[in-house]
Amino acid sequence: MTNAMKKKESSAAAVVSFEGVAADLAGAGVVLGQTFGARALVVNRKAIACLNGDEMAFKLGRDSPGPPWRSPQPSGPPPCTAGKSIGRSNE
Template sequence: MTSDEWFDEIAARLAPQGVVAGKVFGKRALKADSKAFACLKGDLLAFRLGAGSPEHTAALAVPGAELFLPADNDRPFKDWVAVPVAAADSWPRWADAALAALHG
């Protein structure tokens, strides 16, 4: 599956929980309560997991994962982890965790 297909599948699965697809940073994003918690950038899906949380630490341990650079500059978003499509089978897990973190 492509990164867009994975994104669409996750969006459809989370729609009953009030999640909608939208845009943030000019990229496709998943939002709840008008707040983005996931953002697709090429073959990376970034999740807002909260710096220092167990989920954030675990996501960063995924091979190829990195802090999210939405604008390709040197200022990563420390609460966000970008996970590569090579690990897309873990994307639903991180989407669930990011949604839960958003709702506190």
């Protein structure tokens, strides 16, 4: 298995932060679940975000503008995830 395929372990701080995001979004119907063996935020049985190591990735919709450095109308398929490191500080 290559490094890209290995599941990263999440720190306790990342798990607490991820669960906090789930709690903050509970009013919108978001619940904790799993996708491909990773912790996930789920709405109507569909994963919208997952935790991999200390990073959280979000699924973006078809009409999402994507990152600001991309052109407004990319020639390829729309972006589907964006990652954000959580649970660790760079002190």
